[in-house]
Amino acid sequence: MQGRASGSARVYQTGGDQYIEEHVHHYAPGSAPLFGHPWAGPAEPRGAAPDSVRIPLVGRAPGVLRDRVDVMERLRAAVAGPGGGIQVLHGLGGCGKTAVAHTLFTEAVRDHGRVGLWVNASERVSLRAGMLAVAGDRGAADGELAAAADGRRAAADLVWHHLDHSAEPWLLVLDNADDPGILEEGAWLRPSPSGTVLVTTRHATSPLWRAPGVSSYRLGVLPLEDATLVLRDLAPDAGTQESARKVARRLGCLPLALTLAGSHLAHQLLESWSMDEYDRKLSEESTALVDRGASASGGEQSRRLVGRTWQLSLDSLAEGGLPEATALLRLLSFWAADPVPLSLLMPVAQGGAGLEHLDPPLTAARVEPALRALLDHSLIDMVETDGHRCVKAHGVLLDSVAAGVPDAERDLLAEAAGRLLRAALPDGTASSRARSQARLLAPHVTGLLDRSHRHGLVTAESVRTAVRVARLVYEAGDWTAALGLASTAAKTSAEHLGDENPATIEARSGQGPILFRLGRYAEAADLLRPVHQDALRTLGPHDVRTLDAAYELQRVLHRLGDLAHARTLLEAVLDGRRHTLGEGHVATLKSRCEMLELRLARDEFDGYTTAAEELAGDCERRLGPDHLVTVWARDALARGLLRSGRGAEAEDLFRRALAGQRAGYGDGHPLVLGVLIQLSRAQYAQGKREEAAENAREVAEQRAGILGEDHPETVAARDWYAEVRAVPPADGVAVP
Template sequence: MSGPPPPYAEGHASGHGRVFQSAGDQHITEHHHHAHHYAPGPGASLFAGTTTPGPGPDSVRVPLVGRAPAVLRDRADLMRRLRTAVGGDSGQIHVLHGMGGCGKTAVAHAVFTESARDGARVGLWVNASERLSLRAGMLAVAADRGAAPGELAAAHSGQRAAADLVWHHLDHSAEPWLLVIDNADDPAILEEGGWLRASPRGTVLVTTRYATSRAWRGAVLHPVGVLPTEDAAQVLCDLAPHAGTPAAAEQVALRLGCLPLALTLAGSYLHHQLLESWSMDEYRNRLEADPTGLIDQGAALDSGRPESRHLVSRTWQLSLDALVDQGLPEATTLLRLLSCWSPDPLPLAVLAPASLGATGLLDTTRVEPALRGLLDHSLAAIVSAPGGTDGEQPVRCVQVHGVLLDSVASGTPADQRRALTEAAATLLEAALPADGGVGGGFVALLVPHTVRLLREGDVRTAERVVGLAICLTQRVHETGDYSAALALAQEAAGAAERVLGAEHQLALSALQRAGRSLFRLGRIAESEEVHRRVLRVRERVLGPDHPDTLESCHGLQQPLFRLGRRAEALSLLRRAADGLRSALGVEHPRALRSRAMLIEELATAGDHEEFAQVSPETVVDCERHLGADHPTTLSARHAYAFGVARLGAPEDAEPLTRRVLADRERVQGPTHPMTLGVVVLLSQVVAARERWEEAVELTRRAISGREQALTAESPLLVENYSQVADYLARAGRTAEAESAARAALPLCERVLGPNHPETLRARRVLGI
């Protein structure tokens, strides 16, 4: 366009958008969407009271953010810091950063309102969600601070740098000011025009989803996250006070991940219902079917004009669109993959570029940039998860908010979802450590993600996911967390039965894993029932000599042995050991495990000759084929030490037992249930050698560890209570012995039975 620049026409505000117009320009509507996390109670006005705009050419004095929060929940420390910054020396830039929907604009609005109300500073508000709205808003700020029409026209035509004009008038403002630059989710547009600067006359407050940027150099960064549970529940109670109790509100808040936007939408929905009046409990239950859709209905009921930043189904798409514009479309693929897992911390090792590249979802060179993009836009965070017991190092993880994951999952096409689920299972399999390879903390972190896959999978992915869950159950079991192993095995069995059928081999394998965990937890009768059910089906479907059928024989003999049905148990174990050795070979781990178990039962049966013949050979075979530190090798040596002690040679058993204890402590840790089992054996060995004080201390160590892992009525634990009472009595500590026996006897009678050897032992201590 030739000729002199047209005169500048002042802008004006209209409705929810701010419209700026200059001759030769199209209308630019600047939308201010506010992810508020608190609203006035029922009957309050939809919009907060606003002050009359100042003398500027546009309502940059009024933050058009929809309904303003009347009370800001759990932002006291942040507000204190910002009040100090605004009320003190000027010249600083403060950046509020966090994921979409966490309430950054609400905090900025509160600071802005307080500052303007107190007359301490002139409040100026600009939307930076787009280049045009940022430019128009900043020029309106210049006009507010006294820029003449000719200056504005020169800036518009390019004859004068627009940002320089704005900051010239801000630097020379007669009044101190607070400038809020809201929704600056693309810092590049601030840098390109030089729009972000510090000034001695005022304070700049930026809200952004972008956590790291060169634009923030020298600025004071303030992360804004989700609310604490109590405050999140109070938000719901404030919005819908008649929908339920604080306890019910807390459950809804937890399901929504305490995210302010989701809380606001949920509370608005509950408050504005006309034809139905759900309680908070009903709302929480209905969230399971379609969480994203139900949450977003709160926006329509509240304002009737749901917009992207007000919807959980859309608010994060703004960030993903920005990443696409930055050349990172892979970030969307990665986030969709993450939505297959749970919102719990996911070890970064699962996203190893080589493993992820092998799935075909992402090129190996694009994994790191995609993850960094999600982190930069506050769509994900790096967290450190505890590494478990026994000195295991913390595990670096990535974590994504649950509501965000639900939103992304609901927007992913079904055909892509299946491919993503397959890839998610493959990546967990690749990260799953080999036997004894990684500590229990890392293994435990994989469990909730596997459970999510089990619950979300369909027939096309079920075999892969259930197979993964069974492998993970075994690893969790090996760490000694039998309760977690049982829960995962039951999830896997339920998913397999639901999708594949009750007699599918994966369903039976998952049930067998559940039976083993039940046994270790002392739930012996339940363990027998599960193992017998699996054995019956396998004998009918696979035949009596199939390795899986023989594995069921091995599993069933354990609870039978504990129930005192030793002849049946020994028969099943011989069948398993001989059959697996014949079918799989002497070196196969499954065959060696049954042979290792046979050592203990031969000793218990008092078969000196076969014990002496079988035991040394089995230990040597385990060490040769599995390695000295393999769990089965340790079990074989443990059983051998037990047998030597049982068959009357405690002086020979003690060095064997101490060696096994040292190795279990080194390999599995001092509090592992199998380690504690060796501690009990050693206490019995030293008791047989009449070292009563040492026996007391060892048994108390076992009790202390087992009380952390087992229920109060676990047979193993109850037996230890009786044993320590006996050792105390033999050590001459009569009062302690009688006190321990009085506590143990009712448990022994109830759990073990009136004629069990440990029940009789407790009675002897009491002289009954």
């Protein structure tokens, strides 16, 4: 009796009574188990079976591993030791965990005589097949493997029995173990006296990593110089060191993105972009451009694409019952890659942020679990910035996530992101700390404007939010950052809303005071003149925004020496603010302070002291003794006293004004130095040369550091310091 079988068929021949039981398991293509019955003949190739556990299963190993010095020293020490340790590398997808593992694997085999064993631990099937293959490599018999494959013997026990009794020391790499539950369910992760285990994972907080004998290391992005070298390693002829540095910075120094970018530049056929051209293209295509450097073939392709690598983690979270993590990350993608204060997300956790209509919805009760899940899977990090607890995501990740937001949800997310930013802003009477906190929000306002610009979602409200934040950053003393934000707001508003839209006029006008403080007086005047005319024509002479533009213009004209025109404008502003806002409004009182400064510049001393005393009293009564406009009024009064030869009284008042400025702005604020130099002048007028010189020196040095050597106020401070040191004044001489 003869029979033939093909494929998965089996032929059984028997004499007498036999009872035959066969279990047939059906697997998806590429996922069949490694081991069949030892009597069944040669097995056909099965996709889950690793071709070798002695060769690292990596897509593209780096020729040179850049940076990672500290972690490699610790890992080398663990491999060179007697064994028994478990080492865990965790971090964001694409940060180079597998590259570090590959380098260690190569060194362990080459330099330490270890048997290198590599298992793909990304899913249950590949982990089980790989670990059984490890057991076979370490001497397990076919019958043992068959029993483990059939479930008649505990598979993990078999594997670790043979690892523990290995005649040769080994290094076992469990790569891409992004779901630690898979390791825990089968007890696949164990220490052994015969070797060292290295796990790579995106999961940062598993209890497995806190077990005795486990050492974990967080892997982040590369330092800028090392990231630059990665690009130069791959594409040495594509551009200069500085060009490579620009691309590395734009890619956030993420190893995966750097590798793909360098590979694309090195293997172009129809195009021959330089580093500089690639940098320009990145602003248009972002992650889509980077992914062109990926290999067109090979398994685990998703892990080798910047645009897909993090989706693996989000898909896993969704399957585990946390689809809200995707919604939260999409919200974060409408801001910047800078630290996001947790306080900014608080309204979402309290409900009412309008995110319940997303798909998936982000409800108040699910914000905390979603946030924790993103942290656990290394999609965001917890950082502390200026005393504020923040979360931070990588810029390339956010670009990738933003590109995948459904069109129907962009408007909703942009609106919610803007509403949350506005809710986090301090009011007009905010403290110095609150204004400083606003500096943390500035990059996120810029990020929101950029996302809105790309998708045509710019609104007057989003522009006004940017103008308001720019003003707060300006008041906090970071004038360069404030100008960048104000300029972006003005340009974006003009493009989407038009030059004569009130929001655009506000944004253009908002650049004026910043240019003024930066000493760019002519540039400020050229900007503010047409803004004032547009405001007059479209809003009318009594509109608050028209008055604001005129106020800023007159300040610039004052510094440029056009005192007559400045006086005319300021009188109109003061009358308009009195009529529109009232006598006690802070803007009206600021206009009166400005008028006193203009009178000093025009040498109009008649009645000056009386007017200044009256203004200081009004400010204290209406705004309070500690308000910064009250402090400004005291400063104006002190200047008048100094001009009239009352140096001792002026010094006392300048000291009060200085204390008020420091309380309101902080010690390092540039405006504090303006009062300090006046204090020096009052001291000099009284013959206190050493004190005057010391304060003058401090102002000159700090202005140079904050404003730059060529700023007009730095030059004036240096001139005053030189004058103070040159010739001592005669007693009682007033100093202008």
